[in-house]
């Protein structure tokens with residue numbers, strides 16, 4: 001939260017040092033306390049700790065910078081990294097303007113960081129906060145420490161998230177990390193003050209004492225165990241398929257994304273109580289339903305433990321995040337139990353298929369142009385995240401002016417190649433006329449154009465297909481390549 005404290009006449013922002021246990025979060029804040037004089041900082045507050053482990057948080061404020069004539073005060077807080085205290089972690093992360101993710105750079109540490117960061121991402125991908133992220137590659141002194149650029153790759157950070165190398169124990173990189181994070185926080189505060197004015201900022205209400213009181217009941221006891229399905233709210237079981245239908249009584253943490261996902265489940269639950277729920281014709285081992293404007297799909301085989309289902313849910317959530325704009329906005333995942341068996345439900349808006357969109361949305365050529373853009377986006381995602389998308393129009397649904405993807409995401413050796421081949425096979429089935437083909441191909445190349453490296457990589461794959469023995473696929477590849485040098489759409 002960006003606050004304004006009228007008594008101090010200061011703007012307050014919060015930086016939360018997050019990351020797995022033992023990564024060095026407390027060490028960072030302690031080093032900062034040692035590095036600044038008391039003119040620039042407050043006391044380092046540590047409400048309680050056990051054997052050097054943070055139980056609530058460490059709290060330090062640093063003063064510096066001026067925004068719209070008011071001083072800027074940065075509250076630096078660490079989270080407790082122990083998984084037993086995860087609920088406290090999430091509460092603190094939710095209050096962050098900037099998240100400083102501290103990562104132990106050893107290979108074991110990076111594995112742990114990856115897991116922790118994926119859970120963070122799955123929970124917060126659509127949240128308003130934290131608004132900026134900085135990653136610290138700590139413990140660079142360790143013999144098997146990974147370089148920051150490798151860590152960026154392992155955590156799949158993209159270009160927007162800076163990674164700062166550090167040896168927090170020696171004070172190296174600690175200030176640098178804080179400076180990058182404070183700059184980001186100052187930008188956020190400045191933007192808010194410029195757009196809303198200082199009076200629109202909330203008053204601070206979340207000091208160290210209040211925060212301890214809020215955190216106390218969270219996670220101090222044992223983590224709730226959901227292995228026993230009898231402790232879960234009961235689900236309505238669909239008579240014909242025997243599947244427990246999604247409902248809003250799912251325990252905390254078993255629905256993604258947390259808040260909006262639960263609202264979706266609520267809407268589905270209400271609809272299930274008033275209407276008969278029909279399964280759609282079966283496709284393979286999946287059961288499909290349409291309820292209240294949503295399309296629902298249950299995992300084929302149930303999981304025998306809640307933990308297994310939860311792990312799968314977070315993995316799927318991660319792939320949804322990677323799909324970016326190709327992922328329907330209302331996508332929800334939920335683990336639903338019945339008699340100690342657990343199903344993962346994937347829920348999305350019920351959208352017209354590509355075929356339906358072609359039939360209803362005139363003119364057809366415009367729909368094919370949108371398809372070209374969506375295919376370009378599929379290729380970009382496959383290339384950037386090394387994942388295979390089945391870029392077949394049959395797996396695209398019309399949403400707004402464009403398309404979203406509701407196929408599976410797979411891993412594979414040559415993800416761009418596999419995605420490009422699936423695109424060619426799908427296009428063969430669409431059978432565009434020559435005018436439609438030209439417009440589609442132009443839209444595809446135009447959408448790829450801003451990324452030269454990707455355009456070249458797509459060229460290589462299409463040329464490979466075009467030069468293979470003469471088939472429908474090689475012809476389709478040649479036809480697409482013919483348009484590649486055409487100037488942008490008029």
Ligand SMILES: Nc1nc2c(ncn2[C@@H]2O[C@H](COP(=O)(O)OP(=O)(O)OP(=O)(O)O)[C@@H](O)[C@H]2O)c(=O)[nH]1
Nearest residue numbers: 021022023024025026027054080081139167168169
């Ligand atoms: N070798 C090495 N050890 C470090 C470094 N930074 C921190 N440590 C050590 O790592 C251990 C954990 O550090 P903490 O700062 O307590 O870790 P934390 O992230 O706050 O851990 P939790 O409070 O349990 O979440 C301590 O023994 C630190 O001395 C570093 O740069 N290099």
Ligand SMILES: [Mg+2]
Nearest residue numbers: 025026053054
């Ligand atoms: Mg700590």
